[in-house]
Amino acid sequence: MKKSEVVHAWSRILAGRSPSLSIEITKECPLRCPGCYAFDAAHLGGMIPLRGLDDYKGEELVRKVLALLDERKPLHVSLVGGDPFVRYHELELLLPQIESRGIHTQVVTSAFHEIPSAWNQFKKLNVVVSVDGLQPEHDARRKPATYERILKNIHDARVTIHCTITSQIADIPGYLDAFLSFWTSQREVTKVWFSLFSPQRGGADREIITAAQRTRIITELQQLRQKYPTLDMPEALLREMATPPRNPSQCIFARTTETVSADLKTWVTPCQFGGDPDCGQCGCYAAMGMAAVGHYRVLGALTAGRIYMASDKFGKTWRAICNALMRKVVFQKTPLPLKVIHP
């Protein structure tokens, strides 16, 4: 992140706003991956599953997403799903519009659909392709987005590969090395990221990694980052994986990122996983990256995270006061019923 972007992000926080927005632009996905958090019953708080929401298509989806961006004014937006490529034609319309607003965009996909090389023109776009291990394990979990199909669909594009490490692959000797050897030799791959499977509290998924596996994985990744420069996992981020935030209120990523689901009005809390995530077992790449930034010492013992927490508190209080004053002024000038002012 450039210095100007840090200052911009801080100004958003001081204004009581989140610098980052994640939008589940569709509830649909052609895959049925085991351990998928988006389709977990807890994702939207247990009231309704993602597939039970209304979602949008075509020009209506484009218009509503742009209106949301113009209202929230994030510096960074993630377009997720479901799989956002289910709305490929809408993405084609959205991406130039988002780029022209100066917003960094991340599109997360299984690459079941072709990623056009023409998208390489977008300077602020990162397309992230999810790959669940080497071909035998991946193809079993992610059909129809098999290795063969991914390689065909990323041809000439520019992508980041993201792999979530699960218990099933954590103990196989040389597995991560072989994964990196394969993907870093693909000319379309600019970066590789790993997350650790992040469960809900009380979860019993087969994918949950043990404490001993976590320690071994971190040590292995510390060595592999020397061998593969494309592995974009700084030492500070790997250190955070050993001691994740204790709860969502201590997670800078959760506090700087808002997530809205497919009806564009249901907010996913406390973080993108929704439900009751087990922070103590979290291994989310983005959360650990933000935690590393938070522990950066700005001056003596003063960390960026402490400055952020104070700014966030100030910003949210300031915004609440402004909103209260605004309501008071509006009511005094125009004594309209509440439902007209807040339709």
Ligand code: SF4
């Ligand atoms: S591709 Fe993503 S959204 Fe679709 S089932 Fe798999 S993990 Fe879930």
Ligand code: SF4
């Ligand atoms: S991203 Fe991870 S650490 Fe942050 S709130 Fe969610 S589960 Fe907890």
